[in-house]
Amino acid sequence: MALHDQWRKSSYSGGGEGNACVEIANRDTHIAIRDSKAPTRATLTIPTAAFAPFINALKTAGDHSG
Template identity: 60%
Template sequence: MLAPGNWKKSTISGGGQGDACVEVFNGRTHIAVRDSKTPTRAVLTFPAPAFAAFIEGLKGRPQR
């Protein structure tokens, strides 16, 4: 089970109320991602190396 206090909200939010965020849980072997508006719903989990590669792939890409 993922402890509630270990989730971190994204520092970049969508417009408006700033509620278009995701939260990330950094575990030892896996990274979990959830919608900050509905934290009790589905959680996506990824092996830590795969998530790190995903983030590296996003760096340097133009923002929309």
């Protein structure tokens, strides 16, 4: 695991005023996800192969939420 991750704003963050800003960092075997407004708080890590299915599941859940 890298000590100094290269964080970048996720393309899945959405637009607007940046209220839904999510950052991601590619690691050797995982994708790390954090809230850009609270970067020192908890980080979610997902195996690289599971990242796309995870995002698709979030999109599907969002389609049914409202």
